[in-house]
Amino acid sequence: MRGFYAGLLAGIFGGTTLIITLIVAEIIRTGYVTIVQDFMKPDVLRDYLIYMVGYMAIFGSISGIFYTIFYNRIPGKGVKKGIVFGCIIGLLSNIWMGFRHYLIGLFTGTESYFISSFALIWGFEMWFVYGLVLEPIYKRLNL
Amino acid sequence: MKRIIISGLIAGVASAIVLIIFQISGLFELFSTTPILGVENVNVQTIAQIEITLGIIWGIIWSVLYAFIYDYIPAIGFKKGLVYGLIIWIISGFRLAVIIIPYGGYLWTTPFAISTFFSIAIVYGLLIGYLYKK
Numbered sequence: 203m204r205g206f207y208a209g210l211l212a213g214i215f216g217g218t219t220l221i222i223t224l225i226v227a228e229i230i231r232t233g234y235v236t237i238v239q240d241f242m243k244p245d246v247l248r249d250y251l252i253y254m255v256g257y258m259a260i261f262g263s264i265s266g267i268f269y270t271i272f273y274n275r276i277p278g279k280g281v282k283k284g285i286v287f288g289c290i291i292g293l294l295s296n297i298w299m300g301f302r303h304y305l306i307g308l309f310t311g312t313e314s315y316f317i318s319s320f321a322l323i324w325g326f327e328m329w330f331v332y333g334l335v336l337e338p339i340y341k342r343l344n345l
Numbered sequence: 346m347k348r349i350i351i352s353g354l355i356a357g358v359a360s361a362i363v364l365i366i367f368q369i370s371g372l373f374e375l376f377s378t379t380p381i382l383g384v385e386n387v388n389v390q391t392i393a394q395i396e397i398t399l400g401i402i403w404g405i406i407w408s409v410l411y412a413f414i415y416d417y418i419p420a421i422g423f424k425k426g427l428v429y430g431l432i433i434w435i436i437s438g439f440r441l442a443v444i445i446i447p448y449g450g451y452l453w454t455t456p457f458a459i460s461t462f463f464s465i466a467i468v469y470g471l472l473i474g475y476l477y478k479k
Contacts (some may be wrong), residue, residue, distance in 0.1 A: 206434050227378045236432070249447075249448060255445075257443065257444065259366055261440055261443075264435060265436070268432060268436075271417060271419065272414050272417050274417070275413070275414050275417045291436060293406075293435065294407075294410075294436045294437055295436050295437055295476070296349070298403060298441075299437070299440075299441045299444075301399070301402070301403075302395075302399060302441075305395050305398060305399060306395060309391050309395050310391060313383055341354045
């Protein structure tokens with residue numbers, strides 16, 4: 203249960219960080235960010251925030267259970283352990299997702315590239331932050 | 346190392362074939378009007394190219410990770426592979442199916458989750474469990 207609660211909190215943190223990053227990126231408004239923002243269909247950012255935080259809370263807690271199961275096998279110590287785990291989850295989910303859409307875009311000539319870049323950059327960043335806070339929370343929880 | 350790569354390759358290609366069957370047989374369209382790739386009118390060759398490429402690359406990546414965490418997977422024998430397949434499906438296939446919802450892809454979510462479940466959790470997991478043993 204320790205991993206579940208640590209993952210839940212880390213997931214909420216990761217999801218919120220993603221939204222903050224998107225807001226900052228929107229303020230900076232480079233050409234690339236404009237493309238990403240055009241792709242984001244939800245009109246209100248608040249709705250997207252609620253969805254992403256809820257989504258990350260669910261998947262963060264599920265990943266937290268996996269973190270407990272494979273804890274001794276994950277290389278590194280302290281914060282590094284959490285970061286390695288976050289990066290593995292990012293690789294299996296976001297890199298897989300981004301690569302899939304990249305190939306679809308490559309073979310069919312469609313706009314899947316946008317989903318690909320979004321999944322690769324922003325999604326991976328979210329899991330990195332998740333991993334960064336996971337181990338300290340996991341250590342502090344005394345369940 | 347060679348054994349891990351070959352096992353991953355076989356299991357990856359097999360799971361890709363399952364996804365191709367889901368697409369060309371019309372099973373995917375049974376639940377959704379949106380095609381699995383999210384693109385209309387894609388021929389069989391293109392579908393096969395995409396899925397087989399993905400199956401080969403990710404089949405090997407998943408199998409290397411499987412060998413790495415092998416002793417810690419909570420099951421015995423080939424069931425280890427099934428548990429691992431389920432974990433990979435939750436992290437990859439199911440997660441992608443759910444993340445698409447706020448972008449308007451809710452009709453696509455259920456069939457994608459079902460087809461990747463059969464492809465990754467069942468076929469990939471079962472094959473990697475049988476092919477790779479320490």
